Amino acid sequence: MSRIGIFICHCGENISATVDCARVAEESGRLPGVVHSVDYKYMCSDPGQRMIQEAIREHRLDGVVVAACSPRMHEATFRRTVSEAGLNPYQCEVANLREHCSWVHEKGESTTQKAIDLVRLLVEKVKRNKPLLPIQVPITKTALVVGGGVAGIQAAIDIANAGHKVVLVEKSPSIGGHMSQLSETFPTLDCSQCILTPRMVEAAQHPNIELMTYSEVEKVEGFIGNFKVTVRKKARKVDEKLCTGCGLCTQKCPNKKIPDAFNEGLGKRGAIYVPFPQAVPNKPVIDTVNCTFFKTGKCKVCEKVCPTNAIRFEQEDSHVTLDIGAIVLATGFQLMKTEAFPEYGYGQHKDIIDGMQFERLASASGPTLGAIQRPSDGKEPGTIVFIACSGSRDRAKGVPYCSKICCMYTAKHAMLYKHKVHGGKAYVFYMDIRAAGKAYDEFTRRAIEEDEVSYIRGRVSRIYEEDGQLVVKGVDTLLGGMPVEIKADMVVLATAVQAQEDSRALAQTLHVSYDSYGFFAEAHPKLRPVETNTAGIFLAGACQAPRDIPETVAQASGAAAKVAGLFSKDELTREPIVAVVNRQAPPLFSTCVGCFLCQSACPYSAIESEEIKNRAGEVIRTVARVNPGLCQGCGTCVATCRTKAIDLQGYSNEQLFAEVMAL
Amino acid sequence: MRIGYYPGCSLLGSSREFDESTRAVLKALDVELVEVPDWNCCGASSAHVLDHELSLALPARIMALAEAAGLDEILAPCAACSNRLLTARQELSNHPEKRAEIETAIGMPYAGRVRIVNVLEVLDRLKDRIAEKCVASFQHSVACYYGCLLVRPPRVVDFDRPEDPQSLDRVMASVGANPIDWPFKTECCGAAFSMTRTDIVAKLGAKILSGAVKRGAEALIVACPMCHSNLDLRRDAINAHLKANGGQPSDVPVLFVTQVIGLALGIDPKTLGLQRHLVSVQLPKAESATAGTTV
Numbered sequence: 001m002s003r004i005g006i007f008i009c010h011c012g013e014n015i016s017a018t019v020d021c022a023r024v025a026e027e028s029g030r031l032p033g034v035v036h037s038v039d040y041k042y043m044c045s046d047p048g049q050r051m052i053q054e055a056i057r058e059h060r061l062d063g064v065v066v067a068a069c070s071p072r073m074h075e076a077t078f079r080r081t082v083s084e085a086g087l088n089p090y091q092c093e094v095a096n097l098r099e100h101c102s103w104v105h106e107k108g109e110s111t112t113q114k115a116i117d118l119v120r121l122l123v124e125k126v127k128r129n130k131p132l133l134p135i136q137v138p139i140t141k142t143a144l145v146v147g148g149g150v151a152g153i154q155a156a157i158d159i160a161n162a163g164h165k166v167v168l169v170e171k172s173p174s175i176g177g178h179m180s181q182l183s184e185t186f187p188t189l190d191c192s193q194c195i196l197t198p199r200m201v202e203a204a205q206h207p208n209i210e211l212m213t214y215s216e217v218e219k220v221e222g223f224i225g226n227f228k229v230t231v232r233k234k235a236r237k238v239d240e241k242l243c244t245g246c247g248l249c250t251q252k253c254p255n256k257k258i259p260d261a262f263n264e265g266l267g268k269r270g271a272i273y274v275p276f277p278q279a280v281p282n283k284p285v286i287d288t289v290n291c292t293f294f295k296t297g298k299c300k301v302c303e304k305v306c307p308t309n310a311i312r313f314e315q316e317d318s319h320v321t322l323d324i325g326a327i328v329l330a331t332g333f334q335l336m337k338t339e340a341f342p343e344y345g346y347g348q349h350k351d352i353i354d355g356m357q358f359e360r361l362a363s364a365s366g367p368t369l370g371a372i373q374r375p376s377d378g379k380e381p382g383t384i385v386f387i388a389c390s391g392s393r394d395r396a397k398g399v400p401y402c403s404k405i406c407c408m409y410t411a412k413h414a415m416l417y418k419h420k421v422h423g424g425k426a427y428v429f430y431m432d433i434r435a436a437g438k439a440y441d442e443f444t445r446r447a448i449e450e451d452e453v454s455y456i457r458g459r460v461s462r463i464y465e466e467d468g469q470l471v472v473k474g475v476d477t478l479l480g481g482m483p484v485e486i487k488a489d490m491v492v493l494a495t496a497v498q499a500q501e502d503s504r505a506l507a508q509t510l511h512v513s514y515d516s517y518g519f520f521a522e523a524h525p526k527l528r529p530v531e532t533n534t535a536g537i538f539l540a541g542a543c544q545a546p547r548d549i550p551e552t553v554a555q556a557s558g559a560a561a562k563v564a565g566l567f568s569k570d571e572l573t574r575e576p577i578v579a580v581v582n583r584q585a586p587p588l589f590s591t592c593v594g595c596f597l598c599q600s601a602c603p604y605s606a607i608e609s610e611e612i613k614n615r616a617g618e619v620i621r622t623v624a625r626v627n628p629g630l631c632q633g634c635g636t637c638v639a640t641c642r643t644k645a646i647d648l649q650g651y652s653n654e655q656l657f658a659e660v661m662a663l
Numbered sequence: 664m665r666i667g668y669y670p671g672c673s674l675l676g677s678s679r680e681f682d683e684s685t686r687a688v689l690k691a692l693d694v695e696l697v698e699v700p701d702w703n704c705c706g707a708s709s710a711h712v713l714d715h716e717l718s719l720a721l722p723a724r725i726m727a728l729a730e731a732a733g734l735d736e737i738l739a740p741c742a743a744c745s746n747r748l749l750t751a752r753q754e755l756s757n758h759p760e761k762r763a764e765i766e767t768a769i770g771m772p773y774a775g776r777v778r779i780v781n782v783l784e785v786l787d788r789l790k791d792r793i794a795e796k797c798v799a800s801f802q803h804s805v806a807c808y809y810g811c812l813l814v815r816p817p818r819v820v821d822f823d824r825p826e827d828p829q830s831l832d833r834v835m836a837s838v839g840a841n842p843i844d845w846p847f848k849t850e851c852c853g854a855a856f857s858m859t860r861t862d863i864v865a866k867l868g869a870k871i872l873s874g875a876v877k878r879g880a881e882a883l884i885v886a887c888p889m890c891h892s893n894l895d896l897r898r899d900a901i902n903a904h905l906k907a908n909g910g911q912p913s914d915v916p917v918l919f920v921t922q923v924i925g926l927a928l929g930i931d932p933k934t935l936g937l938q939r940h941l942v943s944v945q946l947p948k949a950e951s952a953t954a955g956t957t958v
Contacts, residue, residue: 342826345846396817462826464846466877 002033002127005061006119007052008097009043009068015097016041018107019115024067024097028119033127035059044074052078053085061087063126067095067119088131090576090650093122117663124662128655132576137629139225140325141567142167146217146506149177150196150549151330151541151556153203158560159328160208164567167322168203169231170213174279175200177332181262183362183370185549186412187443193278193365200280214285218319220327220510221605223630224536225572227324235315237286238272242310245282249302249311250274258290260367264357266375267367272302276365286313326536326563327510329520330556331503333542336391336398336495344390344463344493350376351470352463352491354390355409362416372420374490381424381489384417385472386410387460388430391496399496399517404546406494407434411444413492414453426453427486429460429474437548456484463491497546512537520544530559538562577650578631579606579638581624592623592645598637599624606630607637666785667734667777668696669725671705671744673888677896678741680936681888684921685740685782687935691796691928692789699729699737707743719761720768722751727766727773736778738785740921742812742887743854748779750819781813782886782920783830784822790837798929800839803946805923806875806883807831807842809849810890825849831920835884838927847874852893864893865904872901876913881946883917891917898942916944 008025010016021039029037036059042048043066055061064087066078071094079089095118105111141164145156148170156168168175180200182192203209212231219230253270260269262276271291274284292299293313303311338354339347351374353361360366361373374381388410391398407430414426428447433455435441447453460474472486499518500506507514512532513521520543523531530538540556541547547555566572581592589612599607610625626637626646635648647653666689674682689696702725704710711718726748729737739745755762756775766773786793809828817825828849832842850871853864872894875883885891894901894917902912917940925935937944 342824346827462846466874 002063003035003059003061004031004033004063004065004123004126005052005055005059006034006037006123007043007048007055007064007066007068008037008039008119009048009066010039010041011043011069011098011102012041015068015102015115018102018105018111019097020112021115023112024115024119027116028065028067028123031120031123034123036061043068044077049077049081052081056082056085056087062091063123063129064092065095065119065122065126066092067097067115067122069098070094070096070100090132091126091129093126093129095119095122120662121659124658125655128652128658129650132649135574135576135578135628137223137225137572137574139567139570139572140227140323141165142322142324143326143328143563143567144169144217144227144229144322144324145328145330147177147330147332147541147543148172148175148203148211148213149330149332149541149552150179150199151332151543151552152177152328153196153199154553154556155328155330155540155560155563156203156209157199157206158557159563159567160203160206162560162564162567164208164564166206166209167231167324168209168211169215169217170211171216172275173214173236173283173285174275174281175203175211175213176276176278176280178356179549180276180278181264181356181359181363183359183364183366183416184412186408187437187439189412189415191364193363197278197280200278204280211281212320213281215320217506217509222324223604224534225325225566226629227327227536229322229324229327231320231322233318233320235312235317236283237288237312237315238284239310239312239315240281240283242308243283243306244308244310245274245284246307247274247284248305248307250284252301252305254299254301255290255292258287263360263367264354266353266357266360278365286311326538326566328538328540328556328559328563329506329510329512329532329543330540330559331500331506331543333497333546334500336498338493338495340391340398340495341493343461344387344491345465349463349465349470349491350374351381351489352493354493354495355406355413358413358492359409362413362420370420372417379489380421382421383425383486383488383490384414384421384427385460385470385486385488385491386414386426386428386494387472387491388428388494389459390493392494393431394496399498401517401546402434403494403497404434405497405548407432407444408437408440408548410492410494411435411447411453415447415451418451418453426451427472427488428453428455429458429472430455431457431459437550458484497542500543503543510534510537530555530562536566574629575633576628577633577648578628579626579633579635579646579648581626581646589621590623590645591643592641593643594622594624595642596624597640597642598646601636601640603634603636604630604632606632664693665695665697665734666780667729667732667737668698669702669705669729669737669739669744669748670698671702671739671741672708673741673743677892678888678919680939681740681891681919681921684919684925684930684935685738687930688921688925688928689785691925691930692792694785694789696738697732697734699725699734700732701728705739705741705744705747707741707747711747716765716768718747719751719754719765722748723755723765723773724769724771726752726775726777726779727769727771729777730774731771734777736780738780738782740782740886740888742781742810743889745779745781746812746820752779753819781822783813783834786834786920786924787830790834793834793924793927794837797838797927799927801835801923801927802839802841803881804841804843804879805835806845806878806880807835807848808871808875808883808885808890808894810852810885810887811849811854812887812889814849831884831886834920835923838924840884840923843875843878843880845874845878845880847871850874852890854889854893857889857893857897861897861900862904864897865900868893868897868901869904869908869910872913872915873905873910876911876915880915882915882923882944884920884923885917886920891919895940895942914942914945916940916942916946918944 025039082092083089260267364370392403458475538559541552706721
């Protein structure tokens, strides 16, 4: 016979206002197997918890039902309480009298009756509870950081400095990301590359960091602490070990007419190229789509000039499998293209560019060496118009959210323009100036007051070309809604920040959830901003939402701290609420018949097959086995099993039927 | 092919040639037009801004009559009419309780089955047949001017690209015309201000007209009676505005899309009502037609 103790909590007046707690305690006390039943004002308080512990010792209880708030709130508290008194924590159950009863019903007899029913169910369940032990999972102390922009670099350096190995995977030939393309950064106007490149070098030279550039994550299996990640190393067609980065091949490549992605199409590069002079690693890549040899079978100039014979035309993509304990996603963002705006000419006007293109024009390492020249004819624009919120906050045709960085970088662009073109006129069309951040509002005020940028509050309805100039038609909503027409030489659209093209595919590869825009979803918007819902996978930077550099770096360090915390232990403790395939005495061994329907039903790929062998090592039966490290305890396999050979620990069929029968 | 026809007031009055050419062209294309019996005002002039119930009841009665006549579609050539009909149709389908009220008001059942189409949709649908029956290709550079009501608001009319529509350009190309690329396709013509603020119409019309002429257009093509009257009827005011502001007055003709198709199909100009325009339709010889400048 069981010896069960019942503890009814009033939760101040949250429960006792509508439920007669004393009567619940009294009636529950008469249930078979119950030896002790009391009620108390605050069961979660220190005296309340002590009351439970004393009762366990005094009445030699073997099961406890606490009737209080939702188990989501205090199940962990009460399980710790009973385990301190020597009981297995899984012998304690919480009946939800608050959310499921007192808060949702009027005061009355039937409410109290329902409370008694809820307690009775759990008494029947707890009688059948078995002591469970937490599952220990070993941790591989190597982190994978996906994405080599400033977020990935920062996360990798922080994890590496904590003493753990890091593999940093970047899909393009160099790390650096969007930040390496920027000219100067707000609100301090310090040179972006000057502050980033030392970090890039630090990441590359760190003994704990392994760089894998020009590589992509293809497959992720496993679970927290024990991921198996397959990375595809794209063929550079260059032997990285032999290449010294002398640059002769890139100089001599005869095909130099290829639009340069690093310069956002504003410059040209060769078919063998290094994305930018400070690239890390400073090793070239052959663009096989445009390379003359790959197109016609003739050329091989790069091979002839290479002093170390590092060119490898025959090199193929290769795959590497890594054992990884934690993953940080730092895959960044992309900008909406100017092609998305029919009213601004579908991106067909060369002098209507996006913000990143302006960064390249303003950058000392850009195609114009920092001179502001318009793309169509290289002329210095005497009048320039910036349009904020191009596609952002536009429910009809763009994205409904605020892209966050545009107000600041548009102010910066206008300022850079005014600093470089002294007699120039700069206009900014805006909806609101959102400059919330340290020294941000001062920065936008400086653009307006000191650099005399004309800010016009209103939208632009159309841009068209007339007599060799762009006519920008908009409205000034602060001047009584008057139409404004500006003849401009160049227009810069602050186009919306969007999730990467392949973010959804990557999220599906990693089983990470994402929002309707393709940004990766955090586990909790306020309290778990750098974690995903998948244990062991963390987020940094603009892959989660539009972010500026300070926020990105802070979040990257936050994610790194989470990884370091995880790696601070040798083993991971998990809740033992997992499915188990039963084992019986010979000759039955198990009621599992090995149909493996459960395997196809399991959403977590947690079901393996196991061979039962006799002493001679011959296979007698093949049955299913649940990997407790992967199992999330969802119970799908239990419902699927035809022979009822699978049970969920802590929620067995027997326990649940007993609960139902008690009603 | 059988299709309901709702001419509305403009096509019986100031834009008779739109009615005449639409009937002539669709007849030539073997489309039977069935005029909605006992039709009434669509409410575009003043009813829709003065009384919300009337703005629904007037179009609902037209559509209910068409349903009773067994029609699936109504062609409403006037852009204001089709816009009113579409707006009412959408509001009544989104709010069933309003539909019941309106049914009582008009004293007829209204199921909301009948579709509303404009001239461009019908011609776009028939463009293969037009190309087949084309006897005199219209080899001129033309500026396709859609105006505002055909494509806006996009959520209601759900027709073509609202900022840069293409259907009229396609129809024009199907009879050999060269539609120029220009930025004023959906620019405001001043529509309803034709009587009250002719000065605004002159200013806006001047912009559209000179924008088309500057880019090599030999004719403007429209599919809306208001666009037509503002660019044709108000030409003296437009030219006066141009002259006063250093622009070039212009006698570029403004044709309804159905008139151009009619000419291409070999229908005589009088049947198409070309003589009714205030700016006479004189086009340069087709051989001299040059490719329009593209911007």
